[in-house]
Amino acid sequence: MTAYWISTYREILDQDKVDAYARLARPALEAAGGTFVARGLPEQTYEAGEVTRTVLVVFPSVEAARAAHDSPAYQEALAALDGGARRDMRVIAAL
Structure with missing residues (x-):
């Protein structure tokens, strides 16, 4: 079942670290089967x-997304981010 990896950046504390993370994270997630669908600031907001900044990556399954997160390549990207942003990241299964 398809899964969606959703990251929201609540606060960017060090843009250089975020840039270093992005350079490593994208190829790591794509190599693990992820496809980047959207990233950036919202065009429109409602309610809250x-x-x-939000990033949406599609994976073939929840298991594939978990494996991508736990991969050495993505862990290297997380190490580069270290304290550069306050984010929320979640994986949800498609309906």
Whole structure:
């Protein structure tokens, strides 16, 4: 079953670290079967109106997304991010 990896950046504390993370994370997630669908700031907000950078990656399954997260390549990306942002990341299964 398809899964969605959703990351929201609540606060960017060090743009250089975020950039270093992005350079490593994208190829790591793509190599693990992820496809980037969207990333950036919202074009429109409703309700809480939070203007947070959001990234949406599609994986073939929840298991594939978990494996991508736990992979050495993605762990290297997380190490590069170390304290550079406050984020929320979740994986949800498609309906």
